[in-house]
Amino acid sequence: MRALPLLGLLALGGCSQTIDLDPATDDAPRAPIEDACAGGTTQFASMEVRFPEREPGCNWGEGGNLDPAQSVITARTEDVVALAMPEGAAICDVDFDFRGAESDEDDEDEQTIRYDDFFLLTLDDVVLTASYAPLVDALDAQGHLRLYDWDNIAGTPIGFDDAESYCLGEAEGLSTCEIPPAETSGAISLDFGEQIVSELSAYAYDAGRYEFSFVTLGDNDEAVDCSHAAFRFTVHVEYVAF
Numbered sequence: 001m002r003a004l005p006l007l008g009l010l011a012l013g014g015c016s017q018t019i020d021l022d023p024a025t026d027d028a029p030r031a032p033i034e035d036a037c038a039g040g041t042t043q044f045a046s047m048e049v050r051f052p053e054r055e056p057g058c059n060w061g062e063g064g065n066l067d068p069a070q071s072v073i074t075a076r077t078e079d080v081v082a083l084a085m086p087e088g089a090a091i092c093d094v095d096f097d098f099r100g101a102e103s104d105e106d107d108e109d110e111q112t113i114r115y116d117d118f119f120l121l122t123l124d125d126v127v128l129t130a131s132y133a134p135l136v137d138a139l140d141a142q143g144h145l146r147l148y149d150w151d152n153i154a155g156t157p158i159g160f161d162d163a164e165s166y167c168l169g170e171a172e173g174l175s176t177c178e179i180p181p182a183e184t185s186g187a188i189s190l191d192f193g194e195q196i197v198s199e200l201s202a203y204a205y206d207a208g209r210y211e212f213s214f215v216t217l218g219d220n221d222e223a224v225d226c227s228h229a230a231f232r233f234t235v236h237v238e239y240v241a242f
Contacts, residue, residue, distance in 0.1 A: 033201050036240045037092035044238055051079045051214045051231040056116070058218040058226035066154055068220035073118075073135065073156045076217050077226045083210040086241050091201040093238040096190045114185040115228040118158070120215040122148045124207045126168070126200060129177050129190060132158065133166035135217075143199050144169050148215065158219065169196040185229070 058075030060068050065075035118132040127146045130136050135153045139146040145168070160182070167177030167190070174193040180186020192200070204210055218225025 031198070031202060033090045033092075033205060033240070034198060036090065036242065037238075040240045042092055042238050042240055044236070045085075047083050047235045047237065049081050049083070049212050049233055049235060051081065051228070053230040054079065054216060054226065054228050056224050056227040057222060060220075064150055064154070068222075070220050071158055071160075072219050073153055073158055073217050074219055075226060076150060076154075076215050079214045079216075081212050083212070083235065085210045085237075085239070088242040089239045090205045090242065091197065091237055091239050094192070094197055094200070095236040097234040097236060098188050098190075099234075112185045113180060113188045113229065113231050114183070115216055116183050116224040116226075117160075117219060117221075118163075118182060118217040119228065120148055120213075120217075122213045122215065123200060124204050124209055124211055125149075125213075126203055127166065128168050128192075129179055129188075130166040131163065131179055131182060132217075133164045134158075136166045142203070144172065144174065144196060145199055145203060148213070153217075168200075169193060183224070 054077060058068075058077065059065055060075045066072075068074055115131065118130070118135070120130040120135070121128045125147045127136055127139065127148050135156060135158075136146050138152045138156060139148060140152070141147075163181070165177070165179040167175050167179070169175035169192060170177055174196050176189075176191045178187060178189040180188065214228065214231065216226045216228050
């Protein structure tokens with residue numbers, strides 16, 4: 001990928017608008033975003049997303065969290081970073097770079113992640129990946145997208161043996177991801193196909209925001225639950241502005 005300019009990050013928030021832009025399908029005309037990406041002048045940006053280390057502690061019984069219970073999702077913490085995308089911007093393509101901040105194109109170093117018990121990484125509520133796939137089954141669907149809602153997963157029984165991870169579009173052969181197991185420092189990678197990017201772009205444009213959330217989940221262990229190591233990645237974006 002070509003060298004890209006760097007845009008800053010906002011702390012939280014974003015503008016709100018409602019625009020109906022359904023992603024294209026094999027049986028439907030191309031959506032306005034896809035037409036603009038194909039025929040318009042696209043721009044490029046690189047934006048770094050940083051989630052600082054979070055110490056153990058789930059704030060049980062607060063903010064909608066439940067009381068501690070063994071092997072049940074009872075509480076979560078949510079860290080949010082909003083990208084400073086220009087107003088009216090729509091994504092044409094996106095690439096997630098999880099290499100270390102000091103690495104270059106020839107460097108094989110990878111960003112690692114460590115968490116406990118489970119996590120979800122979302123973009124505007126859309127679950128990009130989750131370390132425990134059964135949680136995603138309880139979420140509302142919009143096309144291929146699954147939409148994070150704490151109320152839908154609070155109180156879900158969990159198992160810790162052979163927990164399978166979830167990657168948006170992977171079951172349909174549209175994406176590939178690599179997620180390490182809990183309590184293990186390991187590499188992470190996300191690679192979303194064209195159809196998934198199209199659906200993500202339409203959803204984000206409709207929402208009028210570009211917010212990444214790192215949601216950490218726990219059951220009852222004050223010593224480790226809802227914690228994660230410092231975590232960062234770079235988002236390379238090709239976009240159009242309406």
